Amino acid sequence: MKKLFLFLLFCHGSSSVKHSVKYFLTASSGLPNFPEFVGALQVDDILVAYCDTNTQRVEPKQEWVKLFLEKNPEHLEIYRRECFEDVPSFFKDRIRGLKHLFRQSGGVHILQKITGFEWDETTGEVIGFMQFGYDGEDFISFDLKTKTWIALKPEAALFKLRWDADKSRITYTESLLTQVFPELLMDYVDYGKIFLLKTERPSVSLLQKTPSSPLSCHATGFYPDRAEMFWRKDGEELHEDVEHGEILPNHDGTFQMSVDLNISSVTPEDWGRYECVFHLSGVKEDIVTKLDKAEIRTNWGKTGIRNDGEKPTDRTVLIIVPVVVFIFIFITVIGFMAHKKKKATRPPPSSDNDTELSTKLNPET
Template structure:
């Protein structure tokens, strides 16, 4: 399967079941020509046996005979529209670990495992292909990225403010600050005691997708009830969509607990499972 991303937002998708590339955003259909989907579909159909062969080669290198294995190819470029700076990445993974990557400063491959050394030697010697790769990433990839950004600007540059809640299973459990429904992905969630940022007894989770194009994040504070009732604790959220930070004071009236026999923890776990399934699907073989 392949997934195309711009600023972390999926805009194209292909897998070997549907056997065709399809848009994931409305704006991309306006950014590309009608032959775009057919050409890419044929490219990905042609890549399928290459990936299968790569898995067989990797199995031999790692002395594996059976089991389920994955080969990942991830490549892309980035562009800073303020400074004009550009960059690129081009790397392969096997079974979820780094296998080989191209160093664009030296235009040579880096092999973090001994099993990748034969591949490094082979690819480093193909100077013509390296020049093609360099040309693609410094020119064509940047041109396409700029085009995608111009067409997808209303989606990529939108802002959606987070909803912030304090959650707790029972009085002895950590208090969780849950921010959800926000876009873009970047966000800062901190706990403060008497107006000062806290760095201990705090556990910040990963930023996870909600499935509707927005994101969620949690930050847990381990604190005794008698402590937060005697002092001023608050969860502070900073996000691009906000003119002023959101600060939720840790007090009983602001804490949501189990209701109707359904724990808020179960609801968040469902979100985590959905996110995990999405990530697992992407890991199978990503092409940016």
């Protein structure tokens, strides 16, 4: 993780099968019309639960999560307590301490925490992480290999010294990242596997704005977002005169993407040598679309008419859905998982009886 931001774009995976559970915590100061505290939980980069201090509700964002919480009401109660009672006030206090540390007065300030676990089912690689950011920049993170904290800004040096010296907290953090989170991820993947592991193939169309515009091969309606799309000639992937677009979400939870090809130098007799290939992770058969002038849908000439004189269907209209996602955060998980699994040993309270969160974010307490 190079940067933590107030807003987080959906992540796009590679062809390998990866699973992850991520908790996001964000506290803000001086930001009008935005909650002082927001929490979110993502499983496999899909938002599954959300809370904020404005709505005062924990909101499941997936049907399977709603069912999971109904069967495990103790989880919902812990989420409520962490979202609206314990964590927000502690983060608010820590922002005041950081503003003092950075000699700031007034203005907008953001404190963030991301923590979780990733598992690559294909390679077996596992990664546990915990990191704090302040005002859009990395501040301090935990190195699981060395079991030490890394100061990512000079101002974080005091935090590192205090946190490295707290061996019980180091042990507890390591337990969270190597025992608690992996078990939690397995629980979620197992319970929601019908939804998390589903695949939906897209419809693919050839689109062109004007006769001189690049030709766009557009796929929409696929799931998950672990997909690849490219142009090839005579069976070989093309890299020149090709521009790849981002994977974007549709309103129904599926995704869309496109890849453009500059066909200005392609002679009519060579068109049959070009193909657009769409590959979806977990699906063996690719969708191959040959470069055929009769299949190109355009918007030149009469509005709404294809170059073959037919009206385009709704599925062929290019839908660009801007996506901006709150860097939602979801509770600290520490109380949640300790209550659920009781496998992590809670560190002894600090001398001033502050909480785990407030101690972490104020090296002078």
